[in-house]
Every structure is written in C-alpha cells, then in structure tokens.
Amino acid sequence: MTSRTNAIKAFLLLAATAFSACGNYSNEDLDFELALPQDGDLDAKLPQALTLDNSAEYYKLTRQVVTAFNGGATALTSLVDHVRSYPPTSRNGGERTWGPFADDKHSGWQMRVVMVRSADPSAPAPAFVISYEIDLRNTVQSGSSFFTFMNGQYASSGSARHGQGQMHLAVQTARDAGYPVDDFGDLAQLDLTYNTLSYPITVDMVIANVPTANSPGATYDYTENADGSGQLDFDWMVAAVPGGAGPTNVTFASRWLGSGAGRADAYVPGLAGNTLVGTDCWGPDTLADYEWRWNGQGNSGSADLCVFSTAVF
Amino acid sequence: MRHAGRHLARAGPALFLALMLAPALASTQRRFALVVGNDAGGPDTRPLLFAAQDARRVHAVLTELGGVAPADAELLVNQDADQLLYSLGALESRIVAAQRRGEGTLLIVYYSGHAKDGDLRLGDSRLSFALLKARLAAAPADIRVGIFDSCHSGIITRGKGARRAPAFEIEATGSQETRGLVLLSSASADEEAQESDEIGGSYFSQYLVSGLRGDADLSRDRRVTLSEAYAYAYARTVAETAESAAGAQHPTFSFDLKGNADLVLTDLTSRREGLYVPAWAPAGTYYIIDASGSIAAEVVKPADADRQIALPAGRYRVRRRLADHLRIGEIRVSEGQLQTLDESRLRDAPFSDDPVKGSSRDSGVRLNLNMGATWQSFFDAPTRDGLFPPTGLLSAELQVRNFFRRGWLMAFDLAAGSANGQVTRLDTPLPFRFSEFTAGMTLATEWPLWNQRLAPYVGLRLAYLLLSRKFDDQTIPNQYFSTFSPGLVAGLRCRFWGGFGAQARARAHYLLYNVGENRSLGYWELSAGISYDF
Numbered sequence: 001m002t003s004r005t006n007a008i009k010a011f012l013l014l015a016a017t018a019f020s021a022c023g024n025y026s027n028e029d030l031d032f033e034l035a036l037p038q039d040g041d042l043d044a045k046l047p048q049a050l051t052l053d054n055s056a057e058y059y060k061l062t063r064q065v066v067t068a069f070n071g072g073a074t075a076l077t078s079l080v081d082h083v084r085s086y087p088p089t090s091r092n093g094g095e096r097t098w099g100p101f102a103d104d105k106h107s108g109w110q111m112r113v114v115m116v117r118s119a120d121p122s123a124p125a126p127a128f129v130i131s132y133e134i135d136l137r138n139t140v141q142s143g144s145s146f147f148t149f150m151n152g153q154y155a156s157s158g159s160a161r162h163g164q165g166q167m168h169l170a171v172q173t174a175r176d177a178g179y180p181v182d183d184f185g186d187l188a189q190l191d192l193t194y195n196t197l198s199y200p201i202t203v204d205m206v207i208a209n210v211p212t213a214n215s216p217g218a219t220y221d222y223t224e225n226a227d228g229s230g231q232l233d234f235d236w237m238v239a240a241v242p243g244g245a246g247p248t249n250v251t252f253a254s255r256w257l258g259s260g261a262g263r264a265d266a267y268v269p270g271l272a273g274n275t276l277v278g279t280d281c282w283g284p285d286t287l288a289d290y291e292w293r294w295n296g297q298g299n300s301g302s303a304d305l306c307v308f309s310t311a312v313f
Numbered sequence: 314m315r316h317a318g319r320h321l322a323r324a325g326p327a328l329f330l331a332l333m334l335a336p337a338l339a340s341t342q343r344r345f346a347l348v349v350g351n352d353a354g355g356p357d358t359r360p361l362l363f364a365a366q367d368a369r370r371v372h373a374v375l376t377e378l379g380g381v382a383p384a385d386a387e388l389l390v391n392q393d394a395d396q397l398l399y400s401l402g403a404l405e406s407r408i409v410a411a412q413r414r415g416e417g418t419l420l421i422v423y424y425s426g427h428a429k430d431g432d433l434r435l436g437d438s439r440l441s442f443a444l445l446k447a448r449l450a451a452a453p454a455d456i457r458v459g460i461f462d463s464c465h466s467g468i469i470t471r472g473k474g475a476r477r478a479p480a481f482e483i484e485a486t487g488s489q490e491t492r493g494l495v496l497l498s499s500a501s502a503d504e505e506a507q508e509s510d511e512i513g514g515s516y517f518s519q520y521l522v523s524g525l526r527g528d529a530d531l532s533r534d535r536r537v538t539l540s541e542a543y544a545y546a547y548a549r550t551v552a553e554t555a556e557s558a559a560g561a562q563h564p565t566f567s568f569d570l571k572g573n574a575d576l577v578l579t580d581l582t583s584r585r586e587g588l589y590v591p592a593w594a595p596a597g598t599y600y601i602i603d604a605s606g607s608i609a610a611e612v613v614k615p616a617d618a619d620r621q622i623a624l625p626a627g628r629y630r631v632r633r634r635l636a637d638h639l640r641i642g643e644i645r646v647s648e649g650q651l652q653t654l655d656e657s658r659l660r661d662a663p664f665s666d667d668p669v670k671g672s673s674r675d676s677g678v679r680l681n682l683n684m685g686a687t688w689q690s691f692f693d694a695p696t697r698d699g700l701f702p703p704t705g706l707l708s709a710e711l712q713v714r715n716f717f718r719r720g721w722l723m724a725f726d727l728a729a730g731s732a733n734g735q736v737t738r739l740d741t742p743l744p745f746r747f748s749e750f751t752a753g754m755t756l757a758t759e760w761p762l763w764n765q766r767l768a769p770y771v772g773l774r775l776a777y778l779l780l781s782r783k784f785d786d787q788t789i790p791n792q793y794f795s796t797f798s799p800g801l802v803a804g805l806r807c808r809f810w811g812g813f814g815a816q817a818r819a820r821a822h823y824l825l826y827n828v829g830e831n832r833s834l835g836y837w838e839l840s841a842g843i844s845y846d847f
Contacts, residue, residue, distance in 0.1 A: 023794030025780060026828040027699060030738045033789050085790055091829040160741035 024087030228258030354427025685842015706730030
C-alpha cells in the first residue's frame, strides 16, 4: 500500500465523522436566556442614590429596606445568572437541562437545573411560559433524590426579559435536607412575584424567617412607574407605637417622584383600622421637609411642603 | 512491473506494436489483434498513468495503418486475466475460421501494464508469462507477434533466439511463406519499464507507435517492417532512458520465424493523411502533439532528409526543442491530405509554454496555491436571516494534482471570515457578530484544456466548520457550532503567464444542524482568487 492509499483512508475516516457535530448555537436557547430575569431586573430603584446624615429618617429607612429588598432579589437572580453562563447539558424539545453538576462549594451535593418551555394558554403566540427549577441532591446518602431548592415561572407575553413571573427559594427545605444554608441566615422561604411586562412594574417579595428569628419575616410590595416615580410598602419593627408594649411591626408606605422627592407614612394595622403613627416628607435632596410622629417627638416642618399631600394607610 | 520512474518518466506503458508482418501486407492475410492495457497491478503496486492510454494508441495505429480491421481488433482496458484469455480464445476461433477459408492469418497480442515475479498483473488477477507464451506459441495463426511493455517483460523472450540487441534482420528463406512466433519486450528481464510524463506514455510504446506511423521507415518505402519498428523503438528507448533515475531500459526480442520476407507492420501507403517534414526543415526531433496534450508521434529528422508520418485527421501542435527555447506551431491534417510542415509558421516560445501535457515537471504531482475570497450563504432564508448570516471569507487552498492518479486533484483549504447578524427573539432584536472558520479537503477530477491553460474540475469536498457568534448583549453567552459538512465542488482554473493564474469555484454543501433539533441545511459558496503553480 502506498501513501496515497493511506491518504484515501484518512479521507474516508474524516468522512465517517461527517455527521458528528456539537455546540450551543441555538436561537431557541436564546428564549431561555431571555426568560430569566438577570441581576438588576427586579431591583427597586430610588431616584436618588445619596443618603446624608441629615436625610429624612423615613427616607433613610426606605433606602435601607430597598437595599435589603434588592439583596433578596439578587439572591434569586444570581442563581439563575450563574446557570445562564453555561450552555445546556442536554436539550429535549422544549426542555433544557444543565447538569447535574457537583456543587463546587459544598462537597457531597449535586445541582441540576431544568427549564421547560410551554405555550402560554392565556396569551397569543409567540407568548410562552418557562418554568425552571434548581434541584439539589445529596450524593453521599444512598437513595437520595433531587429536591427543589428554587423554582420559578416566567410568562413572556412576547417580550424579552419582560413579563410576569414568580420565583421561590425554599431555604428551609434545603436546611431540612442537610444542605448548608448558612449564607441565608434566618431565612426560611423567599417568594417573589413580579410583572415587568409594562409600567407600572411591580415586584412583591415575601420573606419568611425561621421561628427562632427575631422577626417572623417581611413583606415588600414595590411599584415602579415609567416616570421614575415609585412606591415601596414594607414592614418594619419600631420601638414603640400607641398602646404597644414593646417593639411592634409597623407598615410603611413609601412613595417618591422621579425627582427623588417623596413621602413615607407609617401605620399600625388594627382591627378597627390602620393607625397612622408617623410621616416624613423629603425633597429631591433627601432632606426632611416635614416630620410628624404620633407622640410629637421631633415634629418639624410643614405638611404643605410634601410632594404627596395625603397619607396612604 | 512496469515502473513509474522519477525523472521525467513516470508510468506509462503503452505501446504495442502493430505488428503487421507479412510479406507486404498480403491482401490474402487477415490480421487479428488483441490489445490489452491495465493501469492497475493489484496490491503492492502503484497505479500506472499511461498503460491504458498506450493500449488505445496501439489499437489506433493497428487499425489505421496496420491492416487490422476494427472488427478484428479487440481492445481490453483495465480488464482482468480471465477476460484476456477469453478474448484470446475468441480470436483464435475466428482465426481458425479464416484459415478454413484459405486466408493467411496474423495475430498480434500487445500488453501494457504491470508485471512482477513472472506474472502479468491485470488488476488483482495474474497471468504467467510462461502460460501466455505457450498460448501464443500454440495459437493457430500463421504468424504470432507478442509485444509486452511491462517491467521485466524480457523474461518472455528468454530461451532460444532471445536477443538484447539494437536490431535484427529477418532473412528470406526461399519461397516459403512466413510462419512462426515473434516476441518483443520493452525491457530486459531485470529492468523496469518506464513511463514518462513528458511524452505522456511509456518510452517503448511511444517510440513504437511513432515508428509505426512512419518515423521508423528507414528504407523510405512507406512501409514499416517489424525490424525497422523494433530498431527504432530500441534506439529511442535506450537513448531517452539512459539518464533516468531507473537507468537505461533495453528492449529485447526473440523470434522463431520461417519464411521469405520481413514482416510489414504498417503500410503508410494505405492512408495519405499525415505530416510531411521537408528536407529543408531544420534537423531535430519534432513532437506532434494531439488535442489532449499527448504526443501522438515523434519525427526524428536528420539534416537534408525529409520525413513523413501518418496521422489521423485533426488539429495538432508541433514542437521542436532547442537549447534555450521551443519552436511551436499548429497544423491541421485534413482527411486524405498530407500536410507539409512550414518552419516559418512556427514561433519561438519559452519552455513554460510547452504544449505537451506534464512536460514542465519532472513528476506528475503538481502543487498549486490559491488565495482568494469566498462568499457563503445558506439556502434557507430563515437560517440565513437569523442563524448563520451570509459571510465573506478569506481563503487559501493548496491543490495537489495527479497525486492519486493523473487528472485527479486533491486540495486542502482554510478560510476565515465574519459578518454582522441579528436575530429577533421575543420581539427583541439581538445583534451579534458572526465568525466562521473552515477547513476542507477536496477530491476532484479535472479536464485540462488548451495546453492546461484552462482546467474545469468537479469533485467532492468534506469541510469542517466552526461557527460562532458573540452578542452585543453581553449577558448572553457566546454560542458556537462545529460540524463536518460534505459537499460538491465545481471549479475552473485558468493559467495566465508563468505560474500565475486564477481560479473560480462554486460549492454546495450539506450541513446537519443538531442543536436542540435535527435540521438538514444547505449552503453555497462562490470563490474567486489568484493562483500560483509551483
């Protein structure tokens, strides 16, 4: 045999592999990419980024809560962001699976991500619904099966990264299964519902803590309007309220304009109705234009300076 | 085994001698010919380039000038040993029938191909020299002529009467009609038979055909006898192979003849058309090149002597080689007309314009580098618009011609390019930068025309593609896809001057896209570029 014969053999070998192909080049994968909210998509946005020492107290409190709120949203979106950076391990029609992979941070645990795309019966094509979940499995214990650590759903309504969705983080489930969740502190469950399809954008978050926590949890309802104005309703423990014997959970309704000027009203829910216990109004500079407390301590300014003239409670 | 020598020579056997013998092509003598050519010799042999072609040329000269009626000439190209023996048996039956009608008979058997270890190699089959020699010796024809153009073919002439000599003479022995056996071999028993790219055939067969067409007619009686043809072929073969890498090649002969005259192999008086080289034309070797670029015949013209060679009607180029350049011209031989060569119509030309196919190379293998641009597009509009956008690529291709066999082209190519694209998902336009890298291998066959200045080719290509895209939205990860893609290629290669030229080609490829789903896609490419022949 000659070198020419060998060359023919090499050519035929190449031809035999002609149909082997690989890659992640897929338009359909883009739908999955675009369905997942990315970091920042669900953040609450205050027009002013500054906080001064003499900023209005409720403004500073709102800023503090926004930070906590965004931290919760980030905890969820960062999980899916991490997955998004890799191509799916397998594709099966409208289903994409990543993994299972070994959990780099926690040996003995495996992670799997499954996303399923299906038609949205409530909207015309090409709207669709994507359900996704992050599953964990203990590889040390024999017979251990996957459980869902986080799951979510996204209804596209035909727009990239904008739609209605839910995300649920089952920290207590993971804790019960023995998965290390120290990074989540006292958190037991985090549920997030959002609608980013059109203004007003809404993001509602419910945090449930473990029973031994100082706080049973919190509820955040965020609304964002096209002109930059928005509202954030949240609960907060305050030292004393009328008739209270100690720290009491107070609901805050914080609103702001696109300029940054805003107003926050604090009230205590009760059987006979809500009781207003405090109001702060601030200007674009975040400094208080008006402060009022139920016990008269620190009251100042004029309510006429408030950009929102009436309280919401 | 006939040997593909390095030097100018490379494979090529062919020629067979139209041995028409017989006292003056007696009209009562019926001639039969079995002409066999086989490029393949089975395992452990390298394919020959010209064995089949040589057989065709011998078949042509025998039927044109050798007195063999086309119906009595059997041409076997790339057939096996069984077919050879079957055809020989069929001819023998017809010879017996002719003899019963009182006709004198002559049988010519010509073989061009591989031979090794005492056997003719016809593809994967074998036929021993001894068996074939015995069949010839026992054949019913009055005169049997065997001509073997293969390596070590001299083995068949061993024995009584065997000679390794430049010429022989058949002496008259009274009024007895000529009868017996003549065997000619292109090489001695220990020699390789060589082919030559420059002459486009084996040395021996080429010179035998040239001789039979008239250049061997030393007696100037317009008839080429067996003695004249052998002497001519011997002298030219030895002279032309003396400097080859394989060494000089010496034809041999043996005969056992009884009769009263030499054997006339070709009668040039039977056909008038041909080329006449007048005495005043410059001395030298004139090569008559046919339309395919092969040498149809050679004329060795001494000073102050004319020469005439028989040629079929057609267009030819005439080449005479001088020390530092060529003299080239064109002639047209018309039916029934003898064309006189007019030296004044020849022009000076550089060696690079040699009209002989392959004459400018010592080896049949040619290299060509092609640099150019390619435009690629998928047939399917949705694929083109949102998946793999039309792309321009810069490409380089190395072509190796005549590597597997003459007329075949093997090419390796690389190309890279990029384009802007955009895909819309969920009503959201997503611009991206598309990039592509390809590496391909092509096997094609080409048809050189006009002295290889133009060569169309078609073939198969297998390409490896690496396709990728990077989105402007950096939150979307880069995507890639790699696969092999089979396709068809058609191209045209033009040579302008020196080694420079241009190429244009079209490709159509199949691509199996299997990310998430299986889709059969196709794409086309158009390329153009400049090329250089090394």
